[in-house]
Amino acid sequence: MLNNYNGMAQPLWQNGPAPGEFYNFTGGQTVQKLPRELTTAGPYGTKRSTAAITTGSSVLGIRYDGGVMLAADTLVSYGSLARYQNIDRVFKINKNILLGGSGDFADIQSIMRNIDQKMIEDQCYDDNIEMKPKSLASWMTRVLYNRRSRMNPLYIDVVVGGVEQNGTPYLANVDLRGRAYEDFVVATGFARHLAVPLVRENKPKDKEFTAEEASQLIRKCMEVLYYRDTRNSSTYTVGVCTPNGCGVEGPYQVNENWTFAATIKGY
């Protein structure tokens, strides 16, 4: 019943099989009509957005023995311009879910509004049932895959981290096509190339990271990212989620040391 507030929201599943349809004379679901501009091409065809505009760069998530850690720098760029330098990109969703967003920041804000409304809905039901990280990740895949199927994707790449009801940590990545996977380390953007191998190298066999190890790795990775990714800034925030709750800490500062710069020649 709820959730009808968004006129633009499209049903997640349409034109699929509808098992056991009955005759429905009144009060039935009327076929939802989309606004004309979304369904009909203009005189010169239609063009959907094909790239992100204001962007956030990498997000890195690490699972450890007592929870998960998510980190992202605080920069939102406009092209190569470091446009907004003090924006949190790691969000607390509820007391057991964190979300880190990269890609088009407007799309991130939009999806966050939807998620926040879901949290208020949870609160309204007053039944002590809260969204689980796995549920949120699943919902994200449905929304994102749906949008890509309509040729109108949200340009985002998110990391969902949290702690399940039974206390086990959960960490997953969902991208703009609705692809999703879980792992002990997930990352978006440049961190996927720069940070993931670094974290994997340090993973002890048959053992999870400790909180200390995870935190050290995040510090190291954010430093590497700052040096090597031109869309990164030196400040970052870290979200930590444990069975006792979660929160976003920071902003922290990367250890900068540019003394080696003088030795680089030939550019």
Place this chain on the structure above:
Amino acid sequence: MFRNQYDSDVTVWSPQGRLHQVEYAMEAVKLGTATVGLKNRDTAVLVALCKPASELSASQRKIIPIDDHLGISIAGITADARVLSKYLRAECLNYKHSYDFTYPVTRLITNLGNKMQTTTQRYDRRPYGVGLLVAGYDEKGPHIYQVTPSATFFNCKANSIGSRSQSARTYLDRNLNSFLDCSKDDIICHGINAILGTLPTDEHQSRDTPSQYSITVAIVGKNQPFKILSEEENAKYLEWAKARGAPADPRRPGDDDDDDNRPSTSDDPDAGPRDPQVAVATEER
């Protein structure tokens, strides 16, 4: 003609602030055979009494599975129940598709109630003439919900609806405190004993498996997806239940056969037309 001028349709309030059409729909629930729902700490049980419509037909299904974690038992107009169960199934499936998780029972029932409410307020609809007992299991444990044609729903420790269900409720009421901690087998036996009390007197006194009636049992709980028990299991539990104890005295003086909690009306049956005396409260609480 009408019993009074305020009961013609569902959009008319009576001067006493009652909705007669809704109350009449509540009466439809009492036309169906009885069904019982009850729960212990981690299992919810539904027991239903089935009776074939004619000697040649099989009996109607009284218990309808909805999802792995949820099922309903019905009393009243079966066709209406099919519409509601279709809705419930679609909702559960959608929720699972979106969230990869079972639909919390409370929320499902709240939404069902809101769907049903619209039929109690519009000229072109009639209320659903069916009562539901919902048994479900979610992260908050087992649940029994009662849903009425007036679109009200109650979270129950145990309950019974349908014809002569008052005696089952009496049984449940008396044994209420033992339910929470008893075993799965015990809770099923309690359910069967409760429903045996709703058999018509002659059927009941024979004490054997009633020829015409049969019992259906369904359970759902921790590590137990919703399941309707097989004939053999039913027979086994029926035997156990009978061994464990007689059902509570089903008939108390003053109880009428079919309209259980209706206050006795005028003594003189020929007193002419009277205002309807339906005691089903219009949910004043």
Place this chain on the structure above:
Amino acid sequence: MSTIGTGYDLSASQFSPDGRVFQIDYASKAVEKSGTVVGIRGKDAVVLAVEKVITSKLYEPDAGGRIFTIEKNIGMAVAGLAADGNYVADIARQEAANFRQQFQHGIPLKHLCERVSAYVHAYTLYSAVRPFGLSIIFASWDEVEGPQLYKIEPSGSFFGYYACASGKAKPQAKTEMEKLKTDMKTEDLVKSAGEIIYKVHDELKDKDFRFEMGIVGKCTDGVHLINPTELTEKARSAGEAANKEDDSDNETH
């Protein structure tokens, strides 16, 4: 009610010769049969309290709740038809969600009341529907507007209040509330709510009842809470104490 039976009272879209819409009056009768509900505004909190009459031992204690959370900081309590109450709660939540979607801000209570009352009012205009058998009390608190309390009637009209009541014992509750001060501290506020509900409960008519409350204010960080353990206990014990006092009074006289 001499008009009963004259036929002018069968539809919400029909006036009687003396200018009344009887269907609305009749809907109000459903409210008057409901368990009492009160709302009281204090200095920096608002409390909602209901007398939930228990009709069966078979129900769980939380069955048939009549207090709802509409927004983070908005509570709603109803007297009247339970099913209508659940439904309107859903409508109110949609209104609040819609406002937030558009303005990135929680809905101001007055605005919510305008929206919901317009909805309730629409059901008094057509013969194809019936009016809601509901009296709806809204409560909210925020840093800017402070505590707020509104009530919507089945007719769709609404007013702001210092304190208001609906249901069975509305007159008695009103008498009690007139004795209250207008800017009580939270603790006194909660206690008075308990005292009033316990006092106006009629033991002869309805044996058993459950006291339920909702509160929103500075003390709850502007979040509407339903039956918060500590405060509810305070209200209940204050109510029970007041009841005992009442009884002993009766004995001496």
